[in-house]
Amino acid sequence: MAAGRTSKRQTAAYSRRSNPQSMYVYGNAVPKPEYTPEREPEKRRRDPQHTRRSRQIRQNQRKALKVNKGYVIFLTVAAVLALVICVNYVRLQSQITSRSRNITAMQEELADMKEENTTKYNTIMDSVNLEEVRDKAINELGMVYADKDQIVEYDNPNGDYVKQYEEIPDDGMLASSKDVQN
Template sequence: MATGNRTVRRQTYRQNPSNVRQMYVYGNTVTKPAYEPKRHAPETQRPQRASRQVRKNRRQAMHISKAYVVFMAAAAILMLVVCVNYVQLRSEITSRSKNISAMQTELAQMREENNTRYNVIMDSVNLDEIRTKAMNELGMVYANKDQIVEYDNPAGDYVKQYENIPEDGVLASSKKVQE
């Protein structure tokens, strides 16, 4: 048990089967054993002298030729140019994306405004009032069945009438259009 700064240790000796006494220490501090294990000192080795060929190869490996320096400088400049172009392209793409987003927002606002105006106009038109005014004030009447002529117009979706519609109801006279 520890009381204050002191540690109480209890030492007991036990005998193991080989009749050697061992000491057990209980507590929070353990003393160093009285003996130190032997350490094997590393054998001092003299550095071996390298052969002449090995020294020559090492010197050649440390030597940098002018052609290698020029090649590395050109490669570094090329890499720098490629990196600058890449950064410019990325910034251009980013600015275009922002521009597209702004235009899409503007288009959505214009469509919403257009739909709102269209709905206001359609709500302001009363078809019953127009029919009543056309029949009573302007004297218009519905067409009879014999006045209605149906026709096919394969050339387009609308007709500009400069002459009378033929009796067979076909406006185009070209064979290619009729087929």
């Protein structure tokens, strides 16, 4: 297809157009439409009240941009206070972290000690044979089991723990109502 020749499709597109604004262009080089920007009306640009307002607006903006000493002092104090709070926060976080590590180390040490104690206790309990103890007590030391008449039962109304300071009477009663004086 030669550069000067147009295809049937292109000629059909050109012939269908009704106005020059809606021209269909093939390719990637589309021309930009020509237009002129609308201008501001002359009376608004030269309005003295408008220039006075804009002058006041500019003055107000300059005043707003100025910073007085009180505001600077306030900002400085606020920044220092924020810095102190942040430093304290970081220090407290550091203390919490170190204490947490210390607690973890102590818990591990406690677990090791408990395991060691349990192992030693089990070793001791396994090494003691109660039959050997009974045989040694009866055969070597001459110990015998108590008879029924040698056993004294005692009723303790206060609890299970008894501390004996004197001999228990034969009847098993330490005090009775006849011994109490009014």
